Amino acid sequence: MNMLILLQATTSPPSDWVLFWGHFHPLIVHLPIGFLLIAGLLELDRLTRRNSVSPHTITLILFWSAVSATMACIFGYMLSLAGGYDTETLSSHKWQGIAVAIFAWLAWSVKSENLGRIISFAPLLYLPALGIALVLLLSTGHLGGNLTHGSDYLTQYAPGPIRSLAGLSPKQPEIKFEPITDVNQAKVYQQIINPILQTRCVQCHNADKSKAGLRLDSPDKITKGSEDGPVLVAGKSSNSDLVKVCLLPEEDDHHMPPKGKPQLTESQIALLTWWIDQGATFDKKVSDLKVNDAIRPVLASLGGNGPVETGGSNVAASGPAPESPVLTMKLPAADPKVIDEVKKAGLLVLPLSKEQNQLEVSAVNARTFNDAQASILPKLSKQIVWLRLGDTEISDATLTQLAKLKNLQKLHLEQTKITDAGLKQLKGLTNLEYLNLYGTVITDAGLADLANLKNLKTVYLWQTKVTEQGISELKKALPKLDVIGGLDEKAIAELAKTAAEQKSEESKKP
Template sequence: MQKKLVGLLEQALFASAVFILVLLAFETKIVIPVWLQPLGRMHPLILHFPIVILLLAVVVEAFRFRKASVTVQSESNTASFSEFYKTFSANLLLVGALLAAVTVIMGLFLSREDGYTGTVVQWHKWTGVATFFLAALIYWARSREWYTPVMAQSGAVLMSVVLIGAGHYGSVITHGENFITAPLQKQKNTDPVDLQQALVFNDVIKPIFEQKCTSCHNPDKLKGELALTDAESIQKGGKSGKLYVAGQPDISLLLKRIHLPVEEKKHMPPSGKAQLTPTEIKLLALWVKGRAEFSRKVVELPATDSLRIMATTLFKPKQQTKTEFAFEAADDETVKKLNTDYRTIAPLAKESPALAVNLYNKAAYSSEKLQELSSIKKQVVYLNLNKLPVKDADLKYISQFENLEKLDVNFTDITGKELNQLAPLKQLQSLALSGTPVKYADLQKQVGTFKNLKTVALWETGLTEAEIHQLQKSYPAIQFIAGFDGEKSEPIRLNPPQLKNLPIFAQSTPIQLKHPVKGVEIRYTTDGTDPDSINSPICDGKTIITEGTTIKAKAYKSGWFSSPVATFNYYKSGYKPDSATLLMPLNPVHQAEGANTFFDHKLGTLNANSPAWANNWAGVRKNDLVLVSEFKKPISISSVDLRTMIEPETGIFPPAEIEIWGGNSRDQLKLITTTHPNLPAPKSDPVLKAVGCTFKPQTVSYLKIIAKPVSKLPEWHPSKGKQGLLLVDEVFIN
C-alpha cells in the first residue's frame, strides 16, 4: 500500500477515534436525523467484515516475530520476506480497525432509535467500542521498540475474546437470549405438557411469543418499549399503548399489527423474520377474545370452546393409551380437504385418531355439510352444531358417526320428537339440548334408548324445574343439567345489547335492540349520557327516529350485574344516486367495490386490513378521493357526510378538507361549501365517525365530493411528515 494512502488512512483512523469519543460523551443529547438512520441500520450488514479481517490481522500479528518456517536462499531474501510480512500485517490491521470504526459509528446511530435499551445492548455497545480501540492501540503500538512478541500474542488473544463477546451479545439482541443453546433445550424438553395441568397462557400463548416475538421485545431489547416475556409486561403494553382489548381482537393492537401487509413498516413480526402461522394467529385471536386470561387451565375452558379444541392437540392426555380407540386415524389429506372456513376438524389430542368437528355460520349450513363427513364417520367422537338451523330430519345424518361420544345441538331447531334416530350411537355420553324447543313427553319417552348417556343439558328450554326433576328421578344414571338461574345464583355480568335492525335509513326507523339472554330489560339514551335502570326509557322497538342518532344502551336483569354501555350510531341516508363515478384511483390495498362502496349500506368495522372486512373500506393516500354522483331527477340537499375510520396510531386520519360541488351539468359545477374536520389528538382511541358539512339547501342533478387525505402526519405521530390514509365506507346525502 502506498505511503500516501497509508497516511490518509491513519488520519481517518485518528479522526474516527475522536468522533466515536464525541458520540459516547454526548450520547444522550445527540439526535440522529432521519436521513442518517438508514446508515445506522446498515450496522448488521457491515459488522461481519471487521470481525473476519481483525481476527486474521491479530493472528498474522501474533506470528510476526517468528522466524519463517521455510528455507530462504539468502539474507536479502529473508529480510525481504520479513518486510513484506510486516507491511501486510500492518495494512490488514489498519483496514480492520477502520472498518470496525465504521461499524461502531453505525451501531451508535442505530442505538439512538427506539427499542435499543437494556443490559445486553450496553454490553454489545461497549465490547464493540473496545474492539475498535483495541485494534487502534495494537496498530499504534506495533511499530514501537518496546512492542514484544508476548504483547503481540496477548493482543491477539484479547482481541479474540472481545470480538467473540461483542458477537455473542449482538446475536442475543437479534435472535434472543437462548439462541445458541435453544436446540439443546428443545432436545431436553421433548415430553409434551400434561393436558390436565396445561395453562392457556404459559403453554399455548407464551411459546408463540417466545418463538416469534421476544427476540425484539425483551427487557434487553425493548422495541417500542414493549416486552413480551412475562404477563405483567404484556398487560402493561408499550409505547403505542395497550397490546390488546380483552374480549375484542378486532380492535386490539396485537392483531392489527399482525394483519398489516408484510411490506408495512409496522407489520409484526417484521419482514425478514419468521412469520406467524395461520394457526398461531388464530390462537392469539381466540386468547384475546376469551379475555386474555393468564392463569386459566386449558381444561377449564368449555368443551365447545375453539381455543380449547385447538390447544388440546398440543398436549398429551393425562392417561394416554394406544388402545383407547379401536379405529385407525383418518387420512391427513382427507381431513385437510374437509376443513373449510365454516367447518374445523381437529384431533382430540396429539397422536389421537379421534376427531372433533365444529360447524359455524348459519347461512352456510345445510345437511350436505354433515353428509360430506361420511369419509371420517368412524373417527368423529365430538360434533358441535351449536346455534345452527339443525332440524329433526338432520339427525339421521348425525347417526352415521358410530363412535360419537359428545353431541352439541344447543340453540338449534331440534324438537326432540325424533331423538330415537340417534339410537345407533352406542358410545354417546353427552347430549346438549339447551335452548331447543324440546318437550318433556318426548324426552321422557326417548332418553332411555341411550344406554351410555351420562349428561343431558337442558337449560333455557321450555321444561319446568319439576319436569327436569322428574326426568332425573326416572333416569338416575343420567345427569340432567338445568343451567343457570339468575335469581338463585351468584350474579354475573350481562353482555352488552346488540343492534337488531340496519342502522342506515332513508326517512325514519325504529330503535331496535336485542340481547341473547331471555328476560333482559334494555334501557337507552339519545343525548350522549349513560343510561340507568330507573330514568332511562326501555327499548320496546316502538321509538321512531328521523335523523341520524347516537344510541347508548345497557342491559339489566334481576340477579345479574348490568352490562357495559354499548354505543350504536344510526345514519340517515336520504338519497341514493342513480350512478356514481370515481375520478381518481383508490389505494391498491383498499379498493372495496369502487364507487358502489359508498352507497351499498355495508358498514365496515375497525381493523381495515383484516381480510374479513377489507372489502368494506375504500381508501386513498397519494391523491384525493373524488366522487361524482348523478341524479336523474334533481334533488334538494343540505348535508353530506362521509363515514370514516379514524385510527391515529396506524396513520388512518379523517380528511384534512372536504369540498362539496353541485350543479345541473357535470361540466358546470359550483363550489357549495368547504369544511375542515378536526384532526385527532395524540393517543386518542380508534373510532368510526361520520364527518361532513351542512349548508343551505341546494338543488342539484350532479354532486361532486372531494375529500383530501392529510398530506403530512402531525409532529407527535411516529410517522410524522408522511401522508395519512383516508378510509371511507359510506356517503350519506340528505
C-alpha cells in the first residue's frame, strides 16, 4: 500500500480525461448507498414481519449495488490522483470502499444462487455478507465525508451530552479574532490577513484536509507552501499563487476558493496583495509598513479611531483618502423599463445607494454578453458607477459605449478581447478610479492612454503584455497609481524557465 502511494506521488499528473471521470465519483457513490440500504431494509422487513418480498427484486437491487459500488471505486481512484487529501484517511476510505464492492458482489452471488451451485454452504454467507457490506458502507461514507469536509464535520456542532456519550473531547471554542481598535497599531497578519484566510481558505487547507499539500492555518505552513512549491513570494504579489488563483475566472478549475464557496472580496484580495508586496511578514503592525493611497481606505474601513499612518511617517494631516465624489453624488433615478431591459440581457443590476441612485451592473451570470448587447448600457449612463464585464465576449466596440458612462468609477474588463485601440475610448472617464485589465493583450501603448485618467488609483495588469518600462512611464504620469501585476517578457521567460527546471527535477526523483 505504501508503494502504491509512492508511485502515485512520483508519476506524472493525471490526464484531463482521468480527472473528468474522477469528478463523477460524488455522483456515483450515492447509488450503492441507496441500493444497499434498500436491500438491507427489505431483508429486515422479510425477517421480522415475514412479508413475502420477491427474491428476484432483492437480487436485482443487490446486482446494481455491486455494479455501482465498483464504478464508485474506479471513479474514486481517478479522483484521488488529483491529490490534496490526507494520505492515511484516503487509504482507509479506498480499501473500505473496495471491500463494500466485494461484499456486495458476494451477497448478490449468494442471493442469485449462482454461488450455491458451487459451494453448498453458500446460503449461510448471505446475511453476514450483506451485514458487513452495510457496516462498511457507513464507515466508508464517514471517511469520505472526512476527506471532503474535515474529520470533525459530523461532530463539530455536537451538543455536550452527545460529546460525552461518544467520548469526544469538549467542543473547541470558535476562533475569535482580536478586534481592531486602532488600525495603525493592528497586527497585519494576526488581525487582518489571518481572519481572511480562516474564513475563506482554511476550510480546504488545514491539518485534516490539505488540498495540493497546502495548509494555510499557521505562518510556518503558509511559508512552506504546497506540493508545487511556495504560494507566496515576499515582495512580489504578481509571482504569488496565493493571489493569482483568486483572480482567475470563477469557472476555472484552479480558481480559489472553488466555485460555490464564499469568495474573497476585492478589498480582501487588495489586502493580501498589499501584505505580500510589503514582505509578507507575520510580526509587523500596519504602521511599520508602507501604506499607499489605494490601500489606505481599505485599511480605514477595518475599524479604528484615527487616520492611517504609513511606514512610520505620520500622514494624519491629510487624513484618510477622501471618498470618491461620484459615490456621494445625487443622481437621477433610472427608468425602471430600462433596468428591466438590462436585466433581460442577462446582467445583474444592483443598487449601491437607493437614496443617491448609483448602480452596479454585473455580467457575472452573462458570460456570452457581447458588443451588440452593450448598446443598452448608455441608457443608464448617469447611474452606472460600477461595471463588471470581465470574462465576457466584448471587444473594443463595447468600449465605445462605455465612454458614455461619465460617472463610472470602477470597471472590470479582465479576460476580454479588448486591445490598446479600445483603451483610447476611456480617456473621458474622469471619475474612473479602478480598472482591471487582467488577462488581456494590452501593451505599453495602451498604458500610455491611461495617463489621462488623473483619478485612476488602481489598475490590474496580471498576464498582459505590458513591460516594466511601460509601467514605469505610467507611474511617472500617475505617481499615486497602484499597479498590481504586470511582468515583462524577460520576467515571464525566467518564471517559465524556473518552472520547467522544477518539473524536470521532480521527474528525476525516485
